[in-house]
Amino acid sequence: MKGAYWHKLTGTxxxxxxxxxxxxxxxxxxxxxxxxxTSFLLSSDQFRIIPKDFENLQESYPGNKLPSKVPDNxxxxxxxxxxxxxxxxxxxxxRENDPEDxxxxxxxxxxxxxxxxxxxxxxxxxxxxxxxxxxxxxxxFSFEKFRWQPENCKMPSFTGMKFLRRxxxxxxAFVGDSLGRQQFQSMMCMITGGKPAPQVQDVGWEFGLVKxxxxxxxxxxxxxxxxxxxxxxxxxxxxLCELQPLLNGSDPKFVSYALHLDRPxxxxxxxxxxxxxxxxxxxHHWNRGKFQGNHWKLHAYGKPFSDKLDLSTAKNLTLHSIxxxxxxxxxxxxxxxxxxxxxxxxxxxxxxxxxxxxCDNTVPLKGGSEVLLEKSSDPIAxxxxxxxxxxxxxxxxxxxxxxxCHISKYGKSSNGVHDCLHWCLPGVPDTWNEILFARI
Ligand SMILES: *[C@@H]1O[C@H](CO)[C@@H](O)[C@H](O)[C@H]1NC(C)=O
Ligand SMILES: *[C@@H]1O[C@H](CO)[C@@H](O)[C@H](O)[C@H]1NC(C)=O
Ligand SMILES: *[C@@H]1O[C@H](CO)[C@@H](O)[C@H](O)[C@H]1NC(C)=O
Ligand SMILES: *[C@@H]1O[C@H](CO)[C@@H](O)[C@H](O)[C@H]1NC(C)=O
Ligand SMILES: *[C@@H]1O[C@H](CO)[C@@H](O)[C@H](O)[C@H]1NC(C)=O
Numbered sequence: 084m085k086g087a088y089w090h091k092l093t094g095t096x097x098x099x100x101x102x103x104x105x106x107x108x109x110x111x112x113x114x115x116x117x118x119x120x121t122s123f124l125l126s127s128d129q130f131r132i133i134p135k136d137f138e139n140l141q142e143s144y145p146g147n148k149l150p151s152k153v154p155d156n157x158x159x160x161x162x163x164x165x166x167x168x169x170x171x172x173x174x175x176x177x178r179e180n181d182p183e184d185x186x187x188x189x190x191x192x193x194x195x196x197x198x199x200x201x202x203x204x205x206x207x208x209x210x211x212x213x214x215x216x217x218x219x220x221x222x223x224f225s226f227e228k229f230r231w232q233p234e235n236c237k238m239p240s241f242t243g244m245k246f247l248r249r250x251x252x253x254x255x256a257f258v259g260d261s262l263g264r265q266q267f268q269s270m271m272c273m274i275t276g277g278k279p280a281p282q283v284q285d286v287g288w289e290f291g292l293v294k295x296x297x298x299x300x301x302x303x304x305x306x307x308x309x310x311x312x313x314x315x316x317x318x319x320x321x322x323l324c325e326l327q328p329l330l331n332g333s334d335p336k337f338v339s340y341a342l343h344l345d346r347p348x349x350x351x352x353x354x355x356x357x358x359x360x361x362x363x364x365x366x367h368h369w370n371r372g373k374f375q376g377n378h379w380k381l382h383a384y385g386k387p388f389s390d391k392l393d394l395s396t397a398k399n400l401t402l403h404s405i406x407x408x409x410x411x412x413x414x415x416x417x418x419x420x421x422x423x424x425x426x427x428x429x430x431x432x433x434x435x436x437x438x439x440x441x442c443d444n445t446v447p448l449k450g451g452s453e454v455l456l457e458k459s460s461d462p463i464a465x466x467x468x469x470x471x472x473x474x475x476x477x478x479x480x481x482x483x484x485x486x487x488c489h490i491s492k493y494g495k496s497s498n499g500v501h502d503c504l505h506w507c508l509p510g511v512p513d514t515w516n517e518i519l520f521a522r523i
Contacts, residue, residue, distance in 0.1 A: 178239075185236030187518045188477035191453040192484060195230040199509035200241065201277030203227075206508075208279045209271035212495070216507035219493035223445040226488050226507070231481055231514045241517050243274040247311040249523060254314040254357055258350065259364035260321040262427045262512075265505060266362065267317035269512040271306065274315070283308055290316060290354055302350075320348040321368040322379070323405050329380065339378035344388070344397055345404040355412055355419075360523050362476060363405070364424040367504065369398040395463070402467035410471040420523055422476040423468050424515065425461035430486040430503040442503035444487045454480040474522065478515045485511050 203210065203217030212218055232238060239245075257267040275283070284307045287293055294301045305316035325346035331337045355361070371394065373379075381388035381397055388397075402423070409421050431440030459465040460479040468475050488510045490502035506512055 180236070182236070182522045183474070185233060186457065187233045187236060187521060188459060188480060189235075189454050189457060190231060190233035190481070192229045192448055192481070193232050193452075194228060196228060198230055199227045200513055201272040201275070201509055203507070203509050206272040206275075206277035209275065210268050210508055214265060214268065214490065214505060214508045216490065216493060219495070221491070221493045221507070226447045226485070227509055229447060231517065236521070238517065239521050241273060241520050243276060246274055246520060247308055247313050250311065250313040250359070252312045253359035254316065255360045255362070256354070256358045257317045257362045258320050258323065258348070259362075259424070260319070260366070260368060261505065262367070263362070263364045263424070264317050264319070265508065266364075266424070266512045266515055267304070267315070269508055270315060270516050272508065273513060273516055274308070282310070286314060290318070291350075292316070292318070318350050320350065321365065321373075322401065323348055323363060323365045324401055325349055326379070339380055341382040341387070342379040344381065344383040344401045347405050347408050356416070359419065361419070361421045362424055362519060363422070364427070365398065365401070366426040367429075369394045399463055399467070402464060406467050406471050406473045409473050413472040421473045422519065422522070423464055423473055424476040425459055425464045425479040427504075428479055428483045430489055431501070436500060436502070436504065440503060441501040442486055442489050442491050447487055448484060450486065451484060454484070456480060476515065476519060478518070481514065482511050
């Protein structure tokens with residue numbers, strides 16, 4: 084299974100798998116008249132290359148219990164609250180200022196007994212068990228009862244109803260790594276209040292997000308709230324770059340991938356026209372271990388790049404080129420709102436994730452509750468969007484203050500390894516979504 088699965092296949096099995104893939108794809112194609120052939124094949128490869136050894140901390144989904152097919156109840160069950168839909172006068176809160184005039188990253192955490200937005204033990208349809216700390220041995224949950232108060236801006240109160248009204252006939256897409264997936268799951272729980280919401284449809288197939296035979300999971304998930312015709316999706320792309328399988332003449336079993344730093348991931352090129360709000364993130368895959376495990380080979384401008392290239396430089400090149408491409412797309416379609424989410428901070432102390440590092444603090448905001456800096460704590464992302472129409476969703480410094488909010492030692496299959504990278508949900512990514520909501 085997982086990454087090793089692909090590489091263990093013999094040549095015969097590879098061709099067999101390819102034939103099955105093709106047949107299934109053609110079947111899906113004719114079934115739904117869904118022109119998604121190439122991304123179906125390429126992207127499922129992309130998903131398979133997750134290395135086994137980073138299972139707990141990084142990008143595998145050991146506890147993933149999301150059903151691949153949810154009940155397709157397309158009846159006219161209203162989303163959330165039936166009465167408000169037809170009331171056109173019931174509009175969003177009046178916005179006095181342009182939300183882009185405000186720096187949401189500067190402010191403070193304040194106690195709020197009205198939090199969280201949903202229950203971490205109830206949001207089972209959307210929230211993976213591996214991130215639901217309420218389902219673990221953890222006993223302290225005071226960290227759930229805080230909200231972020233930006234210094235100089237009004238934070239609109241989030242409700243699922245308001246979100247859906249604002250996103251009527253629109254699509255919100257998260258594209259990124261497991262931290263992006265956390266933000267996606269948080270958003271689904273926030274909109275539904277953690278309820279199963281049987282009327283919400285699984286529309287993954289519309290975006291090629293179907294589980295390939297032999298794959299552990301699809302490349303992402305897409306759900307639609309039928310009443311408001313709002314779609315929320317996540318697509319897995321840890322690097323945001325195009326990945327191209329490289330054939331190995333001497334050993335056909337050994338598949339590596341050209342990581343084209345200057346080319347946006349195929350999924351974006353294919354579906355961007357259907358998105359209204361896009362939230363990107365990347366960051367924790369730009370290290371040697373990940374590159375080796377994933378068999379990624381640096382490429383830029385169509386040619387292999389020296390493996391000696393510093394990976395932070397490689398990431399920087401990718402950020403600048405994807406921002407520049409998206410900027411040109413926004414010029415073409417000014418209604419598109421694109422956010423680059425800044426780096427989600429890690430909190431390992433006394434070692435890294437694989438050398439006994441931990442994050443044992445349970446006292447909220449022990450290190451302070453305020454962000455006073457005007458500038459982002461992720462200067463690479465900040466510089467990448469500067470001068471473009473891509474916006475910065477700057478969550479680094481405010482998340483930095485919340486070291487007590489990680490999965491820590493409570494992950495089920497952690498084997499003693501602490502997870503000080505991913506967040507408990509409900510938790511910090513809910514705040515990222517509140518800020519996002521304030522700006523869409
Ligand atoms: C859809 O769900 C509603 C309520 O949950 C139920 O009454 C109805 O029978 C369902 N319809 C279908 C087609 O399954
Ligand atoms: C739903 O929204 C999409 C745009 O995201 C639009 O193309 C489509 O026509 C809408 N469907 C309905 C039934 O209004
Ligand atoms: C081809 O496969 C072998 C392993 O069998 C590997 O050592 C070699 O690096 C691969 N070549 C390329 C260009 O990836
Ligand atoms: C990132 O790339 C930009 C544009 O090429 C360059 O100006 C900047 O110095 C680079 N930053 C780093 C940290 O490499
Ligand atoms: C963004 O660019 C402007 C010039 O266009 C410069 O004055 C400003 O300092 C830059 N901001 C950052 C954060 O680099």
